Amino acid sequence: MTIPTAHLDQEIARRRTFAIISHPDAGKTTITEKLLLYGGAIQEAGSVTAKEGRSHTKSDWMSIEQQRGISISSSALTFEYAGRHVNLLDTPGHQDFSEDTYRTLTAADSALMVLDAARGVQTQTEKLFAVCRNRGIPILTFVNKMDRPAQDPFDLLSQVENTLKITAVPLTWPIGDGPDFKGVYDLQTGQVLAFERTSGGKHRAPMQTAGLDDPRLVDLVGSDLAAKLREDVELIQGAMPEFDPAAFLAGELTPVFFGSAMNNFGVEHFLANFVDLAPPPGPVETNLGERDPDAPFAGFVFKLQANMSKQHRDRTAFMRVMSGHFERGMDVTHTRTGRKLRLSQAHTLFAQDREKVEEAYPGDIVGLVNPGVFQIGDVVSVDPKVTLPSFPRFTPETFATLALKDVGKRKAFMKGLTQLAEEGVVQVFYPTDGARDPYLGAVGPLQFEVFQARLAEEYGVDVELHVTSYQLVRWLAGDAGSVARFARHVEDDQGRPVMLFRSKYDLDYTAEQHPEIEFLPLPRDL
Ligand code: GDP
Numbered sequence: 001m002t003i004p005t006a007h008l009d010q011e012i013a014r015r016r017t018f019a020i021i022s023h024p025d026a027g028k029t030t031i032t033e034k035l036l037l038y039g040g041a042i043q044e045a046g047s048v049t050a051k052e053g054r055s056h057t058k059s060d061w062m063s064i065e066q067q068r069g070i071s072i073s074s075s076a077l078t079f080e081y082a083g084r085h086v087n088l089l090d091t092p093g094h095q096d097f098s099e100d101t102y103r104t105l106t107a108a109d110s111a112l113m114v115l116d117a118a119r120g121v122q123t124q125t126e127k128l129f130a131v132c133r134n135r136g137i138p139i140l141t142f143v144n145k146m147d148r149p150a151q152d153p154f155d156l157l158s159q160v161e162n163t164l165k166i167t168a169v170p171l172t173w174p175i176g177d178g179p180d181f182k183g184v185y186d187l188q189t190g191q192v193l194a195f196e197r198t199s200g201g202k203h204r205a206p207m208q209t210a211g212l213d214d215p216r217l218v219d220l221v222g223s224d225l226a227a228k229l230r231e232d233v234e235l236i237q238g239a240m241p242e243f244d245p246a247a248f249l250a251g252e253l254t255p256v257f258f259g260s261a262m263n264n265f266g267v268e269h270f271l272a273n274f275v276d277l278a279p280p281p282g283p284v285e286t287n288l289g290e291r292d293p294d295a296p297f298a299g300f301v302f303k304l305q306a307n308m309s310k311q312h313r314d315r316t317a318f319m320r321v322m323s324g325h326f327e328r329g330m331d332v333t334h335t336r337t338g339r340k341l342r343l344s345q346a347h348t349l350f351a352q353d354r355e356k357v358e359e360a361y362p363g364d365i366v367g368l369v370n371p372g373v374f375q376i377g378d379v380v381s382v383d384p385k386v387t388l389p390s391f392p393r394f395t396p397e398t399f400a401t402l403a404l405k406d407v408g409k410r411k412a413f414m415k416g417l418t419q420l421a422e423e424g425v426v427q428v429f430y431p432t433d434g435a436r437d438p439y440l441g442a443v444g445p446l447q448f449e450v451f452q453a454r455l456a457e458e459y460g461v462d463v464e465l466h467v468t469s470y471q472l473v474r475w476l477a478g479d480a481g482s483v484a485r486f487a488r489h490v491e492d493d494q495g496r497p498v499m500l501f502r503s504k505y506d507l508d509y510t511a512e513q514h515p516e517i518e519f520l521p522l523p524r525d526l
Pocket residue numbers: 022023024025026027028029030031093144145146147148259260261262263
């Protein structure tokens with residue numbers, strides 16, 4: 001069935017697909033819960049299961065996640081707000097960053113950066129910010145935990161500007177902090193949004209408004225805070241750049257909001273602004289040039305996940321629709337292999353729940369059953385020739401050797417190793433002399449623990465892991481003969497020769513001794 005273009009355009013225009021980036025503990029989970037509350041997807045924040053059993057706020061489906069209180073999977077939460085269809089991509093929030101998080105960011109059209117008002121910009125935020133920056137997507141900022149003693153808001157803005165090199169323009173301004181936090185002033189409308197604490201932040205917070213000159217302002221916030229607010233606003237209006245939507249869309253300026261997610265301070269106000277400011281899906285760079293969202297159907301796979309739950313031991317490929325109208329059961333081409341596929345097994349997923357998807361539009365995330373055909377970056381489309389030029393991969397920085405405890409389990413081990421590597425849980429490097437077990441490469445050491453736990457739980461295989469002193473991997477390039485003479489018996493999972501180094505010094509020294517070889521941080525064809 002083809003749908004009228006006007007309808008397609010309308011659906012595209014109302015899509016908002018974004019991800020939250022933050023340092024662990026800044027409040028990502030709490031904000032997610034509140035956004036869902038305002039989006040009507042759940043009735044009471046903090047409840048794990050919604051009324052109809054449809055929405056979960058945490059994707060704690062793996063025991064390691066429960067043990068450590070972290071979420072490792074990435075999937076999408078969907079809700080409607082003010083006529084917009086919002087897709088919030090769930091990114092893992094643990095300290096170690098993994099390829100998985102990065103890949104999820106490739107499916108987002110904008111990002112919300114959550115900062116802890118006392119801590120400001122933290123390491124993990126910086127790393128994730130850099131990924132968004134590289135992609136040029138617009139970034140909004142929410143300064144959370146204003147109900148706790150906070151840094152001076154002017155200092156926070158300077159910190160954002162200095163460490164992240166992005167212009168920070170406040171759209172709201174906090175009135176007080178810690179026990180004196182009274183709400184925020186909307187710099188665009190001139191209204192004061194005064195919030196009352198609600199028990200445990202469970203229900204929608206009531207809201208009163210008054211202008212800066214409203215005599216009730218003093219009643220609302222007290223004379224000291226009212227005077228301070230007038231002073232601050234004067235300073236902002238005199239000294240700060242105005243909000244420039246074009247600079248925001250180009251990723252050069254971030255609008256900043258203040259609030260307290262736990263107390264529902266400022267979250268709905270942020271959401272109302274977000275759906276207006278954040279962009280709908282735009283064109284995607286493909287081998288055939290830019291593909292507009294209203295082109296015929298195409299989607300790309302940004303994440304693979306095996307064994308989503310005990311009930312469903314299958315593999316899922318998460319696809320983001322990049323153009324056109326997706327319908328369950330449609331015939332498409334898997335463009336890397338040219339294979340024809342019927343997309344009959346499609347669903348949205350969150351935690352253990354799965355709902356059948358009948359149709360989807362650009363920006364939406366669809367889980368496809370993956371019988372082993374999909375790789376990250378693959379395209380499915382009604383146009384058989386569309387592919388993506390490249391998909392980001394990340395250079396591992398920590399390496400472990402691995403020994404199988406029960407050699408009788410070799411077959412299950414190889415299956416687990418292949419599937420988990422395919423998902424990007426770890427990268428695998430094989431010694432070519434066949435004498436030893438492979439090396440695992442990861443961006444952060446938690447990836448090893450996840451690998452080990454999942455191998456045991458999902459494949460019944462116990463392995464011992466030993467973190468090595470290697471710190472760098474380089475792919476070898478140059479003339480085939482030189483590379484073959486030089487190669488030191490390790491290759492990646494595609495058979496490309498690599499070399500592991502213990503230090504930057506080792507690498508530099510080797511590179512100096514062998515000017516005929518290029519040492520690349522990623523394989524050349526990626
Ligand atoms: P995440 O690790 O970024 O997902 O952070 P969480 O949402 O789990 O929050 C971390 C901790 O901070 C939890 O104990 C939250 O209850 C608490 N928290 C979140 N938002 C606020 C807030 O606005 N004020 C205060 N005081 N605590 C908050």
